[in-house]
Amino acid sequence: MTGSAGGPASRPAGAGRPPADGRRSSRPGRLEWRRPGLGGRRLGLFGPLGHPGRIAVGLVVPLVVLAAWQVAATTGVFTAAQLPAPSAVLAAVAELARRGELWQHVAISGQRVLLGFAAGAAAGLVLGAAVGLYAPVRALLAPSVAALRAVPSLAWVPLLVLWLGIAEAPKIVLVAIGAFFPVYTTLASALAHVDPHLVEAGRAYGLRGVGLLLRIQLPYAAPAVLAGLRLGLAQGWLFLVAAELIASSMGLGFLLIDSQNTGRTDILLLSILLLALLGKAADALLGLVARGLSGPLAHDPG
Numbered sequence: 001m002t003g004s005a006g007g008p009a010s011r012p013a014g015a016g017r018p019p020a021d022g023r024r025s026s027r028p029g030r031l032e033w034r035r036p037g038l039g040g041r042r043l044g045l046f047g048p049l050g051h052p053g054r055i056a057v058g059l060v061v062p063l064v065v066l067a068a069w070q071v072a073a074t075t076g077v078f079t080a081a082q083l084p085a086p087s088a089v090l091a092a093v094a095e096l097a098r099r100g101e102l103w104q105h106v107a108i109s110g111q112r113v114l115l116g117f118a119a120g121a122a123a124g125l126v127l128g129a130a131v132g133l134y135a136p137v138r139a140l141l142a143p144s145v146a147a148l149r150a151v152p153s154l155a156w157v158p159l160l161v162l163w164l165g166i167a168e169a170p171k172i173v174l175v176a177i178g179a180f181f182p183v184y185t186t187l188a189s190a191l192a193h194v195d196p197h198l199v200e201a202g203r204a205y206g207l208r209g210v211g212l213l214l215r216i217q218l219p220y221a222a223p224a225v226l227a228g229l230r231l232g233l234a235q236g237w238l239f240l241v242a243a244e245l246i247a248s249s250m251g252l253g254f255l256l257i258d259s260q261n262t263g264r265t266d267i268l269l270l271s272i273l274l275l276a277l278l279g280k281a282a283d284a285l286l287g288l289v290a291r292g293l294s295g296p297l298a299h300d301p302g
Helices: 049-059 060-074 088-096 102-133 137-151 153-164 169-192 196-204 209-244 252-262 267-296
Strands: none
Touching: 049 060, 049 088, 060 088, 088 102, 088 267, 102 137, 102 153, 102 209, 102 252, 102 267, 137 169, 153 267, 169 209, 196 209, 209 252, 209 267, 252 267
16 A cells, blocks of 8 residues: 555554553554553463462471471470370361361351451442542541551450440451451552553543543552452451450350360360461462452453
8 A cells, every 4th residue: 555655655653563561452442451461370480380389389388387396296395285296186176076166166257257358348448449549538538547557456355345245246347347457558559559641541531430440440459459358358367366355155266265274285276277277268269259350350341
């Protein structure tokens, strides 16, 4: 094709060049923003590391700790009252399972964390979005929320008991407080620091309000949001032990304190291990959900 002077037609500068991240927009003239990355690959020490390899590497430290625990318990470094052998902890598992108590403790703690996390994360998302998107709201609320974030978990217990009694409500509210702050902080910070050039580009394409939030700001903040949710879930498990100090007769936090009072170090260690395993399982499940959502959040929707 020739131009008016018979020579080759000129093209706009940059036409035909791929974007910086190597991906083309499937629809010309449509705003698409995608975060560059490794395409989902994770690199090991000596190259790409597959899923089985990551699992194997992740098991190294627990196995080393288990071996050191067995050696310390059987060589007299610690007495049986100080550090029971792994076999004693397994016997405690069998004992509690036989009495039907183990699953009750696990179920009630899991329920408290689930309800508290859902409430705290929802509040954190709403307030974090308001603080991150609107400077007047940020100026009004951010200093006060930052001050409350420094309050230790146990400091809330007397006030919650006074206000809500000793039933389930104060326990769930305390877990919600723990989950709220990481979600709020990460979302507010991410939205407040969205690249202004991206926002201006979105506005140039006619995006406003909810459209701008869904297509520009939320995709930019999505990694921080998902990280905040995982941190909030972990914080919820941390606050669970403090929550179950409130007149509890069930739950892993209660089991932990009760075993300390009765001198059952085997059950005490079991409680710690169960909290660690359940926390890791919940985090892995949330990670699967996050990966399922990463496509819709990281790309221009519909």
